[in-house]
Amino acid sequence: METRIAKYLADEMGKAEREQFEAELLSDEQLSNELQKCAASWEVSSVYTNDSFDSDAAWNKIAPELTIERQLKPEKTNFSFLKIAASIVIVAAAGFFLAKNGGFTIGSDNEPLLVETANQVEEVTLPDGSVVRLNANSSISYDESFGESNRNVTLMGGANFDVQRNENLPFVISTVNSEVEVLGTSFEVRAYENESVEVNVTSGKVGFKSTKAKGEPAVLEAGEKAVLSADGTQMQKGKLKNNNFSAWWTKQLEFENVSLADIAKDLQKTYWVEIEVAESIAKCEATLYVNDQTIDGALDILQATFPAITITKDKENHIKLDGIVCND
Template sequence: MEELIAKYLADEMGAEERSKFEEQLLLDEQLSNEVQKTTAAWEISGRTNQPPSLNLNTPQAWEKVAQQTTKQRSLVAEKGRFSFLKIAASIAFIAALGYIGWQNIAQKTTAEQLATVASSGEIKELTLPDGTSVKLNAFSTVSYDEDFGKTNRNISLTGAANFDVVRNESLPFVISTENSEVEVLGTSFEVRAYEAEAVEVNVSSGKVGFRSKKAKGEEQVLEAGEKAVLSADGTKMVRDKVRNKNYAAWWTRELIFENARMSEVARDLEKTYWVKIEVAEDIRDCRISQNVKDKSLDEALEILEATFPSMTISRVKENRIKLDGVGCTH
């Protein structure tokens, strides 16, 4: 673990390894404490000899850490108890001390530095400097540089977010994911772009340009009520009408089922409540018409149970649920 922490602080991790480490850092308070302890130890020992177990060029490591963490923009985060900004703020303070100790001068931050907001297991709401409102889904991250709103409105997204973009015809709003770009002037839409999954864009109002970074072909211009899905490898895009408005249930907290199959109900519940649901073959085609608004997962499952008394619901693990039953085929 010491070697992983050292690699992280020295910015010697690859993109994928760093992403996984930061996700663990968000969820594991003990790990975040260890990171801060290690940083403090570097600061104390930095003027003499570094701990042999770390095997790093300490001045260089400090420089890398300070460049990454000494400046973070403040965002309006209305939800979330524990965020990467809190971790970054703590590390930044200690790292800055060590950096000054080695260099004895102040270094200006540059436009390459990013302001980053990450959510852990819950929804986070924030307002970007241009006034754009963002609802950030669980386990998602957005970042942008210090010139956002001045010379550009470019952000990077990993995960899922709903955007209500303030219109600015001179500065298009551009969202970059691993394999795609979404460009708008001002509108309301949602992007779902979790790692190793297909990218999905759903448009609520206005127009949205959606293009692949890998596939050849023209940009798709999506209008209100339309969606497009780009394959995980970024090579194939499919455009369609929005037929299931439950894509937004993770932040609207409302699920609307109209003669929906149980398999479809389970899929919507999974995306809304961050669980995995296994549906027995005999009840996959059972149909339900029901509105579920402002309900917890347990309350939503109770509604299903009341609708289908012969169905049994069991928790395999905390976040894994099994729906079983008989007599509902076709």
Template sequence: MNSNVPIPDDLLARYVSGETTPDETRQVKAWLDQSAGQEEELLRFQKIWETANVVKPPAEFHVDAAWKKVSKQIATQPTAVDKPSPVPPLTVHRNKDGVRPLNTAGKPSTFIFWRAAASIVMVLGLGWLGYRFFERTNEPAIAKVLETQEKTIEQTLPDGTTVFLNHNTTLSYAEDFGRDTRTVILKGEAYFDVKRDENRPFIIQANGTEVRVLGTSFNVRAYDKKVNVAVTSGKVQFSTPKAKTLLLKDETATAQADTIIKLPAVDLNAMAYRTRVFVFDRTNLGDVVASLREGYQTDIQLTGRLKNCQLTARFERESLDAALSVIAETLNLQVTRKGKTILLDGQGCP
């Protein structure tokens, strides 16, 4: 090999970092055998690398920091117009790849240092960019998030679907929602009025279940592992990893532990958080209180002796106080407030 032919800088960088292939290692060794000057250049290259200490895992690597460290080493070296200081003898110990001992003294070359620094930053920089590219391709898409706490909200999604979120609910979807797919993630409870699209099913992922529709109206309750779906129009495919069912208008089902159970009928009172309409027909007072508790998001308690009482009534957009006054008057009950808790008490019913 002609000693005047330079070796690629990126190959030297890989060599001093121990990342060369066997063929590349042989190529470097052959280059080193050309003259002592080649070993001197490799030694200076390696000193910059080790002193700068820029070899770090990808998560810790920062190009600017690496460049500053290398530049600091270069700044300490004499330039062409500086008077060089005496350089002490340098010794290269034989390593596993067979670099022979060298005892020499000489003037450091500014060009060599700059070329070495550029090669180091180039190789590490490319590795960092590759790492960041791989990392970004595995990142989830940026999501839009709708969230409620004490209040309910109604929102229109980019595809025209209307969604009404109950208290303490989160609905998220991708930035490009509606472009190719219509998928949302639900934690809590929401009522959907889905805009029909034959080519893009609307998909709801909720606590390990999936609801898939083309265009319909339905309610999904998924505050915990138990997920309930109630359909008010159209049809819905409700599935878990091990079960699947088709729900039609006025049908409802509950999924838990991969099992789906169809229920007798839709309980419209369960959607009163949106409609503010409660309909009770000879309904046990315990069920009445449960519906009001969910609809108004208020802690309402009932004494045990009232469990046999039944109520027939309809409340349409009434305030909670108005509804409780009607119940108390009808069944001869007392309404007591203790902090945020409301207690219903009375003599009981036959």
């Protein structure tokens, strides 16, 4: 077992051997826990500065860190290695649990656990049972004491949170210039770099404040939203008009007498495309509903609803909407 773990972490396994090992990870809890401890003990800098890797030497380096007796069932750790997502485990061999196009890392004692995405949405269950749906091009991190002495996470990008209630341990989300605090609720945070921070609450209460300006947190209840400017100095609070803010994971959009300009904005956030709307039709209004569609399917519905417009894809992820000026 020891040699196989070392070879797996070093990516020295052949394809067939790696697939067999990963299949065992999904069914053997002791193996997955031991692999987790090995990964946490591995000093990345010393391993990857060499052109070649000696799996025996690597094992000798990490073996003293293991506490599991071979004949005993290992004690469960604060988070489940397999619970994060089996698909992420499969990516692990590509480079010490760090995938360039999405994955997670298990750092040293002083480094947080990181979950990050590229072009996909990931669902993660945290150690306290809270569920996070992580939007594309986003990351969330937390340390080993999460769920015990704190429930603090750091978010870059967008995420939907379904937080387990704990009166004694608030759930705190930190972004570049804001902080969100809850006891237990469902809400969504959008905090991409150099953009305004948006919080939408679907149940419970949320405290939302700027870390760049003085003042008491804004208290948001179910059905309310708040937007903090990119520089963290101004906040606007309002009511939710619909649930389109969550369409990036629900794939459900509803528009009732909404301008094409605003429809385009929601389609951009949902499908990660750029939509250019001609000024002549930007204020034209349409009513349509999109349910579990790709961007092409959503555009087909828009075209059928509004035949007067012309939809053109001139390059990857760039769409143009044009047409004749609509009637008042």
